[in-house]
Amino acid sequence: MRRAAVAVAAGAMAVSLAACGSAKESKSSSDNSSSSSASKGDNIKVGLLLPENKTARYEKFDRPLIEKKIKELTNGKATVQYNNARQDANLQAQQVDTMITNKVDVLILDAVDAKAIQNSVQKAKDAGIKVVAYDRLAEGPISAYTSFDNEQVGKTQGEALLKALGSKATKSTKIVMVNGSVTDPNAAQFKKGAHSVLDGKVTIAKEYDTKEWSPDNANSEMEAAISAVGKDKIAGVYSANDGMAGGIITALNAAGLKVPVTGQDAELAGVQRIVAGEQYMSVYKPYAPEADAAAEMAVALAQGKSLDSVAKDTVSSNSQKDVPSVLVPVTSLTKDNIKDTVIKDGVYTVADICTGKYKSACDKLGIK
Structure with missing residues (x-):
């Protein structure tokens, strides 16, 4: 990822004296x-x-x-x-x-x-x-x-999505990309990293740069994508973070569509969606x-x-x-390593994650 001196002189002696004085003062x-x-x-x-x-x-x-x-x-x-x-x-x-x-x-x-x-x-x-x-x-x-390493974050998300798609990941497979805000330079780096992995492996049918990282905006964009692409033709969704993933999954559920969705930040709600099988992964950033x-x-x-x-x-x-x-390096967080990441590091307790409707899912994953 990413100096200029301007000198104005009226005469050599003046410059020399000024420079001397300036250097001393500086x-x-x-x-x-x-x-x-x-x-x-x-x-x-x-x-x-x-x-x-x-x-x-x-x-x-x-x-x-x-x-x-x-x-x-x-x-x-x-x-x-x-x-x-x-x-x-x-x-x-x-x-x-x-x-x-x-x-x-x-x-x-x-x-x-x-x-x-x-x-x-x-x-x-x-x-x-x-x-x-x-x-x-x-x-x-x-x-x-x-x-x-923000490009690596995007690569991690893209690689996870391809893994979730498995044999379905072909050049004709259609996915939707919901990126972060254009005012955030990290969002551009996440996007670049994800494209470096996804381009040529799948078809990006619709792509959005979501204003203010808003879950509501992401929800509206996902609804628009479902309408434009067709729900039966969307195989997966790249979401740049967990908050937007929540809005995206709400739209997917309303359309009766269940596909792998990425995320980032390991927010509690995102971790719970991963436990429940609603969200495929998040990026754990310690x-x-x-x-x-x-x-x-x-x-x-x-x-x-x-x-x-x-x-x-x-x-x-x-x-x-x-x-x-x-x-700081990052980790792909899935249902398989929740215990070894956010729980082990003390970010959340089992009690935080395995509340109410998530308890049976936690039990099945051995999160106790």
Whole structure:
């Protein structure tokens, strides 16, 4: 995945003198900034901005995990200022302004719209606040980034769908693709990864880029696809995440159609649908390593420390090259490995998953 100097000279001596003065001022400013950061020690102020609350993960996992790790790293002395943008890019821009006004030392940012947030990231930098892009690669002068290998997520989904189709996976087999929002750069990477696996193996009869990752929109798109393609001709559905998979499966059920459907995020409802045989798979993304990496990078940046011991990778966006990064691997979650993933890692308990109508299905799978 993803620098410019402008010099204006009136005369050689003027440039030389200006450069000397500028270099001294710059070094002094930089030294003061580092000294200031280092002198803060554990008494730092971290801003945390998450993008939306329709997807269960952000409030249930990401926020508490990040806040917990920051407290651990700073002996409980750091403060975390939090806001959720509720899928509103303009609101998130205002939230960045508030964080700047409140003089946070570092900002962890999961962008609603990765491109639209660029000016806000620049504002933060101009105010001396370094930005850790979280989960989505925000445009602008970010200092660090952590996420998952997003193309691999799409490949994992595509491979799982082909496996579910088995011998039915031929070039004439028709599937529907329901991708994520165009404002989320991760969605484009999921889509690219999935296409790299599915193209030439099956026919993509209908494909949608779903606004705001909305389950309701996904439901409407699936209804439209069933009408356009014909329910007896749809062999499977690529859904980019679990929330949309829920809307898709509702539409499929209404049409009396049962086909394999993919997902992502291992949301509780998605895991329960997998147990019940309604959804074929999800992508399990262990949030703790991602959250821990964000917290570690944020604390290090706020304290003026190097990221070398944390960030082993680099990525580039359209506006920033070689950003220190942590990329976390993912797992295909099916009914066969629920115990070895989300239950073993403590994401959910058996009691969480095997409620009411799901208990008998859990029993059959040996989830007890």
